[in-house]
Amino acid sequence: MTTYHFPRILALLLCTTGLLRAQDKKLIGYTPEAAGKQLELEARFDQQLSRQHIGETIRQLSAHPHHIGSAHGKAVADEILQRFKSYGWDASLATYQVLFPTPKERLLEIPGGYKALLKEPALKEDATSGQEGQLPTYNCWSADGDVTGELVYVNFGLPEDYEYLERAGVSVKGKIVIAKYGRSWRGTKPKVAQEHGAIGCIIYSDPKEDGYYNGDVYPKGAFKNEYGVQRGSILDMVIYPGDPLTPNTGATADARRLKREEATSLLKIPVLPISYHDARPFLESLGGPVAPPEWRGALPLTYHIGPGKEKIHLKLSFDWQIRPCYNVIAKLKGSEWPDEWVVRGNHHDAWVNGAADPISGMASQLEEAKAIGELVKQGYRPRRTLVYCAWDGEEPGLLGSTEWAEDHAAELQQKAVVYINTDNNGRGFLGASGSHALETLVNEVGRDIIDPQTGVSVIARKQAVEALSAATPKLKKEKLAKQGIAIGAMGSGSDYSAFLQHLGIPSLNYGYGGEDAGGEYHSIYDSYDDFVRFKDPGFHYGLALSQTAGHTVLRIADAVNLPFDYRKLYETVNGYVNELTELAAGLRESTLVENQLIRENKYQLVTDTAKHLLPPAIKTAVPYFDFSPLQNALAGLDTVTLALANSKKQGSPAFNKALYQAEQQLLHTAGLPARPWYKHTIYAPGFYTGYGVKTIPGVREAIEQRQWSEVGTQIGAVTAAVNRLTAYLKTAAGI
């Protein structure tokens, strides 16, 4: 393995031309000669891609509401199956039987007063918005419930919001809370509300985060109009994703199932999402203290915390049916190493029509499959096996991908070299996250993809945005001097979770975006009509995504030396450990000062006596932690990752297998505290952030949640994982 570093002069060239001549390029895992051939192959691949065809696919697959369990959902799966077959792939359905509740009854009202509409209107400017078969606006996995209680506004519903409520003397116990979308994943909001004793939870889209505050509303502009509602799952998937009844195992027809009450990923309270039109009367009904500035949204009213003078009434029931979940699995057998799989996936189910989410990504993936099929017809065969997957049931909780991955866990841990995920896609900047051993590869791939709007490489454009958006001149300078981009770490929110965080399979997630902002997400307005106006007019970024994911697939499939760069993993994890030491030191300093402010009565002196705001509670002092075992482990990884490039075993099948299986060494068998399904010691979704990643989650969350005694245990688990990886790579490389 060779580590590629951008020469500075090339980076400058990139800025002007965005392209290098093929003969100037090095590719990780390839000899110069093989690299030239691979780039020619990619050029031929590109010639097979058609953005018009991507657009046609989006139009066709988003033509009807097609959620899991629906007739059109099955039709979409069948269409994808037929497409793969027609492209020359060996495709079949992999069907699971999963729980998926849909609403029977939805009622939200101020008894004797306002009754919420709970309905998005059809618009003449949006051809599919009035179709039959739309799922009503709801949060999937809400409990059944019929509750009446006082209402309390809890801001974003974060743990710290409840700390403020405690200072304000407002309890949510026995009450219904109203939280707004944003800042944390939606499922975190009712979970934290439930932890604090709430009996129901309303989640609404405030126009500050999602509405007229951001731009003209649909259909005039892209942003959420007053009636738009964000549907979405509130499965507690930071415990485990997938079918709640079959954790750790595939939800086959005959699988052993938990009872619903036993499923720890299900909340116990009723939860309902509403529009800002519906939210306004409820917010206006609130009394109590005025909400602090950070809590205020963009509705034309004074935000109060509550409770209100009147009780409100929320009644919800669901059908709780087991439904078929149709994954499509398409394979193209490798010519040399058929038992090494390059797995690629995107889901096909939507909340409603889902032109952007997920069809924009699905269409790009199908375009890759079509292009590769054409290359095969021209005589090309990938050296490794390609496995292209179209997942069902992602929206309720990554059901299809999780069940398939759990069902094939052992085989995947043997064979899967990588899992490459996409989901929704739009105009803007490259988003790339995943296993950091793949960072070099991602940079090399992105270096050759031309941004459709600016003509520079997508990496150069991403570097520009990172430099411009850095907070200080000093950080801007650093970003300007940096070679390539850092890829992000993955939390949750799409189908990579089981692969990476449960099975330790190196994973990537790609998607373009940032100039496609709008309010269509999980609403009936995520339609083809919306998409072609606001998300990716001309489907240029659909094409860019096909290129990005397709080139990555092909480079991994054909590389003699698998293109993993564990040096980048070492550097990244080392950076995380530095962050953790700074986190602990910062928390220690702020705790000391805050406690001093509290003990010296500064809060009482400063707080407006008319506001009756209590001082915060004294917090336990932050002890000093022994990070040295982990730092020593990283010193070992430092040495071995520097030496890997010189291993005599490079290119051997055994060494390649060791490279792609190495990330499994970072799994901790017992998993994370209170959520054993999550076994990766470096990447996990945050317990209180949901989609948002926590890196080195065991240690980071123990510090953030002030579980001091847990910190050392978790440092121990990560240390052991890093030492396992070091020893494993040493043995594999024979050094």
Added chain:
Amino acid sequence: MTTYHFPRILALLLCTTGLLRAQDKKLIGYTPEAAGKQLELEARFDQQLSRQHIGETIRQLSAHPHHIGSAHGKAVADEILQRFKSYGWDASLATYQVLFPTPKERLLEIPGGYKALLKEPALKEDATSGQEGQLPTYNCWSADGDVTGELVYVNFGLPEDYEYLERAGVSVKGKIVIAKYGRSWRGTKPKVAQEHGAIGCIIYSDPKEDGYYNGDVYPKGAFKNEYGVQRGSILDMVIYPGDPLTPNTGATADARRLKREEATSLLKIPVLPISYHDARPFLESLGGPVAPPEWRGALPLTYHIGPGKEKIHLKLSFDWQIRPCYNVIAKLKGSEWPDEWVVRGNHHDAWVNGAADPISGMASQLEEAKAIGELVKQGYRPRRTLVYCAWDGEEPGLLGSTEWAEDHAAELQQKAVVYINTDNNGRGFLGASGSHALETLVNEVGRDIIDPQTGVSVIARKQAVEALSAATPKLKKEKLAKQGIAIGAMGSGSDYSAFLQHLGIPSLNYGYGGEDAGGEYHSIYDSYDDFVRFKDPGFHYGLALSQTAGHTVLRIADAVNLPFDYRKLYETVNGYVNELTELAAGLRESTLVENQLIRENKYQLVTDTAKHLLPPAIKTAVPYFDFSPLQNALAGLDTVTLALANSKKQGSPAFNKALYQAEQQLLHTAGLPARPWYKHTIYAPGFYTGYGVKTIPGVREAIEQRQWSEVGTQIGAVTAAVNRLTAYLKTAAGI
């Protein structure tokens, strides 16, 4: 002179009791024995103060609209005159003839569409809100004008907002701008608009800064309702305040007057303030780019920059009359040093009823005069002469105080030991700003004033708020360790300006506030009814203000050694110079990086191509400046201010006179660039901030405005001023 430093143990005691026993106290300028007597005098003074009487004064003086030139304005002056006389003072009117325009015609409309109401409605909850004689809603000193043009939204109307407009390709030339109140002084907004070629300016109160966003609106709560309008002056008083026709000279009946066209403090375009109810249709009429996030307010609409599809029409005319300006001047002759004056002032004119602004401060000042009058009846005589002033015409532009100060400039520069100003006052924290040689005195005074709500000293409470609101744990720790408070520097916005910035008389401004926020400012709702509910219920802080200002007056009046502490001035100015070197270094670094980002096309790469936003213009590089002359001058001041306390001349009349006249050494005869009226080299209102102070303004504004060649010249002027002060103090102290 002795410098007092809080012993730490006392500071701790203060936190618990807020009070020290009299015998434990040192007072700057007093022997221990004299200090004890002075504190007893202050205790007797306090016994004469009545918060009920302060409330009664507020009720009486705010009973009718009483702007300058109105019948009730004259009646208020007469009442104050009678009061001073009845308290035993030698009082008289000092009348000037000043220009003061009131509206003849006001029209704002979308022709064929919305016509602005331009009217605040009477409320049954506010007894004076429906009275006759209210000034209509207007910006005083707007030009006459009848203009029709496209409308452009310019955010707060700051210079940097126009930089963004240029990037967005939107010009205001020949157009009318709409700016919102906040961030800069209101007069800066039309001034900058005019500089950019606008033909008219509307200023509105956005509910984000001043309305329902902040709390319940009047009359339910304190905040601005949709019809409330902030009147106010737009005199370009950073050029010079006071009567525009008589700069530098008192506007006596026979004074030489400029023609109106010659007055450089008058703008040339029509300007009108409006409510958010009136602003909404105009903002909704705008097209063009969506305003960037920092520009968006709290109205329920998408903020666009414009221009709008339709032109709008603004028509204003004014009567431009010369009107009498009635200052009340009350004196109490000093027993020992009658030619040393302690001058104290507060204005009496209001925009409408002005219960808070200015009557809350006026009532406290009258209460002091009453109490001192009682002490005099009991046999007390101040050693220095007290001069209590009630100013007319402050609202249009500090007219009364400026004309009086200009008229008595020579006498004041000889006799005025200090000028102590107050204005509106309310519940909350001590605000104290002014000449830093008085910082020690202010801390000693505040140490003995008990905060009515918390029972600690007002200094301890202020320290607590400074510690809590510091940005980082490190800064919080520093604030917690600090002894006493730093007083602020004065910009403009009340009647101290002529005394401090034109004449170099040491000045202070006091006021409580921070828990009295509301939307009544300069509206018909600044009423007694509003005041007693939201500003200072029970008039506790009115009493605290009487104590604070009164004790300060008495301590200066009776001190054998005048309580100036030039060490604090040295420390403060030295801090400002450090700020300036950091400002230059930071600007240099950010300019380099920004220019690199622009030259490397990063802005084009990052900017959403759909938004057509140009990159910023390349800026000139920031040269290195020679601060060493000023740093050397400060080293000299360092030495002399350390030695002052040991001067053998302490307590001599000549030394005392030198101490209070010393600040005049900091005046620069030529004044600041483009505004010679402002002569103080350390304190001035900012050219583009208005009320907001710029310290060491010549140098700071040259850097901020990128006038590189001016920086050295201004460093020279400040250096000369500091050297003059050092030499002067050396001579005076005989060291």
